[in-house]
Amino acid sequence: xxxxxxxxxxxxxxxxxxxxxxxxxxxxxxxxxxxxxxxxxxxxxxxxxxxxxxxxxxxxxxxxxxxxxxxxxxxxxxxxxxxxxxxxxxxxxxxxxxxxxxxxxxxxxxxxxxxxxxxxxxxxxxxxxxxxxxxxxxxxxxxxxxxxxxxxxxxxxxxxxxxxxxxxxxxxxxxxxxxxxxxxxxxxxx
Amino acid sequence: xxxxxxxxxxxxxxxxxxxxxxxxxxxxxxxxxxxxxxxxxxxxxxxxxxxxxxxxxxxxxxxxxxxxxxxxxxxxxxxxxxxxxxxxxxxxxxxxxxxxxxxxxxxxxxxxxxxxxxxxxxxxxxxxxxxxxxxxxxxxxxxxxxxxxxxxxxxxxxxxxxxxxxxxxxxxxxxxxxxxxxxxxxxxxxxxxxxxxxxxxxxxxxxxxxxxxxxxxxxxxxxxxxxxxxxxxxxxxxxxxxxxxxxxxxxxxxxxxxxxxxxxxxxxxxxxxxxxxxxxxxxxxxxxxxxxxxxxxxxxxxxxxxxxxxxxxxxxxxxxxxxxxxxxxxxxxxxxxxxxxxxxxxxxxxxxxxxxxxxxxxxxxxxxxxxxxxxxxxxxxxxxxxxxxxxxxxxxxxxxxxxxxxxxxxxxxxxxxxxxxxxxxxxxxxxxxxxxxxxxxxxxxxxxxxxxxxxxxxxxxxxxxxxxxxxxxxxx
Numbered sequence: 001x002x003x004x005x006x007x008x009x010x011x012x013x014x015x016x017x018x019x020x021x022x023x024x025x026x027x028x029x030x031x032x033x034x035x036x037x038x039x040x041x042x043x044x045x046x047x048x049x050x051x052x053x054x055x056x057x058x059x060x061x062x063x064x065x066x067x068x069x070x071x072x073x074x075x076x077x078x079x080x081x082x083x084x085x086x087x088x089x090x091x092x093x094x095x096x097x098x099x100x101x102x103x104x105x106x107x108x109x110x111x112x113x114x115x116x117x118x119x120x121x122x123x124x125x126x127x128x129x130x131x132x133x134x135x136x137x138x139x140x141x142x143x144x145x146x147x148x149x150x151x152x153x154x155x156x157x158x159x160x161x162x163x164x165x166x167x168x169x170x171x172x173x174x175x176x177x178x179x180x181x182x183x184x185x186x187x188x189x190x
Numbered sequence: 191x192x193x194x195x196x197x198x199x200x201x202x203x204x205x206x207x208x209x210x211x212x213x214x215x216x217x218x219x220x221x222x223x224x225x226x227x228x229x230x231x232x233x234x235x236x237x238x239x240x241x242x243x244x245x246x247x248x249x250x251x252x253x254x255x256x257x258x259x260x261x262x263x264x265x266x267x268x269x270x271x272x273x274x275x276x277x278x279x280x281x282x283x284x285x286x287x288x289x290x291x292x293x294x295x296x297x298x299x300x301x302x303x304x305x306x307x308x309x310x311x312x313x314x315x316x317x318x319x320x321x322x323x324x325x326x327x328x329x330x331x332x333x334x335x336x337x338x339x340x341x342x343x344x345x346x347x348x349x350x351x352x353x354x355x356x357x358x359x360x361x362x363x364x365x366x367x368x369x370x371x372x373x374x375x376x377x378x379x380x381x382x383x384x385x386x387x388x389x390x391x392x393x394x395x396x397x398x399x400x401x402x403x404x405x406x407x408x409x410x411x412x413x414x415x416x417x418x419x420x421x422x423x424x425x426x427x428x429x430x431x432x433x434x435x436x437x438x439x440x441x442x443x444x445x446x447x448x449x450x451x452x453x454x455x456x457x458x459x460x461x462x463x464x465x466x467x468x469x470x471x472x473x474x475x476x477x478x479x480x481x482x483x484x485x486x487x488x489x490x491x492x493x494x495x496x497x498x499x500x501x502x503x504x505x506x507x508x509x510x511x512x513x514x515x516x517x518x519x520x521x522x523x524x525x526x527x528x529x530x531x532x533x534x535x536x537x538x539x540x541x542x543x544x545x546x547x548x549x550x551x552x553x554x555x556x557x558x559x560x561x562x563x564x565x566x567x568x569x570x571x572x573x574x575x576x577x578x579x580x581x582x583x584x585x586x587x588x589x590x591x592x593x594x595x596x597x598x599x600x601x602x603x604x605x606x607x608x609x610x611x612x613x614x615x616x617x618x619x620x621x622x623x624x625x626x627x628x629x630x631x632x633x634x635x636x637x638x639x640x641x642x643x644x645x646x647x648x649x650x651x652x653x654x655x656x657x658x659x660x661x662x663x664x665x666x
Contacts (some may be wrong), residue, residue, distance in 0.1 A: 007450035030646040034265040041270050045335030050493035052509075074494060075508045096404060155664045181493070182404045185339045 043190040044089060047116040051181040052076075054158060058101040059093065059174040062166045070160040073112070077154060084187070085151040090141025091185030097134040098180075099126040103164030107179060110157040111149055120149045124179075129170050141186075212579045213249060214592040214608050215622035215635040216654050218455075218465055218541055221604050221635050222624055223300060223658050226311050226537060229376030229467035230362045231453030234309050235302075235662065239631075240659040241298035247315065249293045251637070251652030253614045256286030256581065260647035279333050283349045284326040285585060287613075291319040294355075295656070300550040303602035309364040311376075316440070319535065320353030323585060336397055346393035346411055346596075350584045354532070356474070362451070372455040382445030382474045383436060383534060389584040403492035409521055410514075413485040416530050418445055418476035447474030449534055452535035461545040461570065470534035477529040487521035536582045543575030543594075550598055572599050577608075590611055593621075601626055610637065614650035617641075622654070631658040 052074065060067045079085060099105055107124040126134055140147050160177065169175065217228045223239040224247045261277050283299040292316055302447035314354030320585030327344040336344065362376030393411035400406035419439060426435030438444075449472015457463045472505050501507075509598065509623065550569045573596035580589045590612035598604045615638055622635035634655040 031260060031644050033259065033263040033646050035263050037263055037270040041274065043333055045332055046337035048336045048337035048339075048397060048405065050405045050491070051402060051495040052496070053400075053403040053492060055402070055498060060499050060502070070237040070498060072496075072498075072505050074274045074496070075510045076494070077510055094404070109225050180400075180402075180404045186335075189332060 041190060042188070044186050044188050046182045046184055046186045049182065051078075051183050052156070052179075053181070054177075054179045056160060056177045057175075058103070058170060061101060061103060061105075061162050061177075062169070064162070065165065065166055067161045068159060069162045070136050070158065074156045074158065075154065076156045079150040079153045084185070087187040087189065088141075088147055088150065089186045089188050090139070090147070091150075091183055092143070092144075093126065093138045093142070093181060093183045095122065095134075095136045095138070096178075096179045096180040097124050097126060097136075098130055099134075100129045100170055100175045101164075101177060102128050102168040102170040102175065103162050104128050105177055106161040106163065107177070108157075108159040108161075110159070111153040112155040112157055113152040114154045117154070119152055120145065126177075128164060129172055129175065199254045207399040208253060211636075212251075212581070212592075212610070212612065212652075213635075213654060214577055214579060214590065215592070215606055215620045215637060216249075216633075217539055217577055217579075218543065219596070219604070219622060219624065219633075221598075222627065222631065222656070223311070224295070224298065224633075224654075224656055226300070226362060226374070227315075227360075227376075227451075228469070229453035229455070229465055230311075230364055230376040230451050231372050231467065232364070232374070232465065233366070233372050233455050233463075234302075234364055236300065237661045238301035239299060239658050239660045241295055241313065242452045243297050243615065244294060245657045246298040246313075247293065247295035247654070247656040248290060249652070249654035251650070252290040253650040254286075254288045255614045255649055255651075256282040258647045260644060263646070275333065278324075279329055282324040282326065282329075284345070284350075286324040286425050287321055287583075287585075288324070289319075291317070291322040293317045298658075300362075307366070308364070311364065312358045312361045316355070316357050318353075318355045321351065321583065323348070323350040325349050329652065331395070332585045336395065340397050340399065340405075343394040343396045346395065346413055347391050349391050349413070352387040352389055352532075352535075352584055354385040354474075356385075356447075357381040357383060360451075369445050370457045374451075374453050376451040378449040378451065378470070378472060378510065379442075380445075380447035380449060380472065380474050380534070381442045382418065382447060382476060383438055383439040384417075384423065385445065385474070385476055386417040386420070386570075387417065387532060387569070388413070388415040388506055390414065400492040402495055406490050406491040406492045408488070409517075410488045411485045411521055413589055416476070416480070417482075418478070418480045418530075420479075421481060423622055436448050444478060445474050445476040447534070448472055453539075460568070462543070463545075464540070464542045465538040467538070469537040469539070471536055472534045474534070475529060475533050476532065481528050482526045482528065482530065484524045485521060485528065486524075489517045489520035491517060533582075538580040539652055541576065541577040543573050543596075545570035545573050547571035550601065565663055569598060572596065579612075606635075608637070612650075614638075615641070618650060620652075626660070629659050629661055632656070 056070055097107060104127045109122040111119040113119055124134060140150055201571055213228055216225055218224050218232060218442060220233050257277055262273050263480055296314040296316060298313030300309060302309045325348045327348045331344055359379045360376050362374055364374035366372045391413040396408050398406050423432060423435055426432045449470050451469045453467030455465045494513055549573050575594055577592040577594060580587050590610050592608050592610040594606055594608045596604060596606040604624045606622045610618040617640050618638045620637035621639055623634040637652040638648060638650045
């Protein structure tokens with residue numbers, strides 16, 4: 001093979017290579033993308049935690065002669081925190097009330113705003129033990145009560161009433177009234 | 191279509207987050223002076239070279255091994271929320287990463303000492319690198335929350351990220367020790383401009399059955415995010431002096447560090463050689479404008495707890511505030527400003543290559559009767575071989591294996607093709623081309639070229655290009 005032929009082949013090969021590279025660059029492309037979809041992205045986690053726990057022993061109830069044996073206001077700023085109040089979409093508060101005392105009782109939970117105005121009330125009535133645990137789920141948002149109740153709540157008032165006597169004692173050890181509560185709330189982060 | 195390409199490329203390069211780039215096409219491409227930055231012990235035959243300022247070496251890459259831009263933003267009529275949930279929240283793990291890097295030569299040059307035969311090279315470059323591992327449990331918490339996840343521990347260690355902008359000043363020595371061995375060393379001085387890292391986080395968040403209340407929420411955290419330089423640049427931006435502040439920190443006015451590169455080429459025989467290099471064995475001491483954010487401690491809460499009999503004498507307390515204070519005391523969030531040290535992401539390169547075909551400059555299949563200058567390296571028309579690349583990452587070394595073929599077309603042009611298998615792709619085909627027109631040297635390279643058909647669907651894209659003036663002083 002002569003030098004000229006080799007040179008010609010070399011040039012041809014170089015041209016092909018260059019053409020390949022150019023074609024490759026021209027083919028560089030992208031399928032249609034729609035970055036405006038980001039606006040439709042919805043980030044709405046549902047967070048769960050306990051809210052409050054109250055335990056009142058039967059021995060304490062027996063010390064009080066009035067029907068209302070316990071009334072207490074608790075400061076509760078969680079719901080009015082901007083992170084929560086501005087983002088909450090809906091939620092459920094679950095109450096679990098257990099009565100192992102020998103007395104029928106009534107528990108009233110009042111939601112109060114900063115001016116002590118009553119926003120909402122949850123009322124629980126339970127017969128004397130033995131009785132099953134009372135479980136109540138209270139929804140807020142589109143399918144439940146107004147979220148504004150929670151957004152404006154700064155204080156929770158707990159009223160407990162004894163509709164039994166002040167002497168009897170339950171046969172269940174450590175007899176008491178126990179109120180548990182937890183919440184699941186959906187928040188909009190985006 | 192072209193605009194979408196550029197937008198996608200921009201997103202891939204910028205929106206993704208980074209670290210050191212595997213430059214498999216450039217490695218041991220000895221026609222190109224910048225190959226010395228990948229192996230200070232590469233065989234060189236230049237008398238001197240001078241890179242065009244800011245153009246002698248520009249390289250960048252972006253990689254996402256678990257997902258692509260196209261997976262989320264393709265105009266496919268699917269709901270983006272479904273795509274994010276299926277492909278990110280459920281599809282990615284904490285081992286998946288988003289990484290991105292950019293390196294720009296500020297200046298680069300080299301010359302061979304007529305007296306000692308040593309080849310000296312020097313320069314400075316700006317390097318940005320970021321890497322973010324997919325924060326799997328954080329993402330689940332953000333999108334789904336912790337409801338109905340009793341006993342699931344959300345791993346706070348899923349937050350692993352690191353990034354920096356560094357100006358690197360370097361000076362290297364390359365010596366052909368004998369006919370078989372060429373070795374080199376490069377010293378580096380780092381001038382850190384910005385840095386952030388959160389790579390040693392531990393802890394968890396979990397809901398369990400409560401002792402008193404229905405749910406107990408436990409936070410156990412040992413977390414730290416360290417940063418340097420951002421405050422100074424933010425202040426400068428507010429004062430309208432950002433460029434000068436940036437330049438000042440790039441000129442040793444910020445964080446300082448030292449490092450070295452080591453490398454060698456050893457010819458097993460006339461046509462077979464092994465090479466190896468270790469890059470960025472070094473550290474940076476971050477001492478100015480440092481912010482360390484710490485969250486450390488353990489706390490378990492079950493909401494406000496009132497045991498009336500126990501609290502009877504003290505019921506008029508602010509139970510809510512006490513709960514908040516208790517958590518803040520048990521798991522304090524603190525900011526400190528003490529100095530810290532980071533180690534550079536050390537990289538390892540190794541290769542074996544076999545040369546075949548005619549010697550460059552000869553029509554014969556041997557180098558007989560070819561008189562070469564003392565420091566010229568022997569170059570054949572063809573090279574074939576394999577390369578190994580490894581880099582130290584926050585979740586351990588990351589490895590890439592490359593097979594390559596290099597073809598020289600006289601002294602005018604050389605082309606190198608690569609096939610690489612790594613975490614990002616099994617179809618990574620790279621191509622590099624080097625032109626030598628008289629003293630002017632130009633090279634351009636790209637990896638994962640098959641993905642260029644739809645860059646938005648690419649898991650990995652990289653490029654390198656540069657422009658130099660090279661002199662062999664008539665010895666070629």
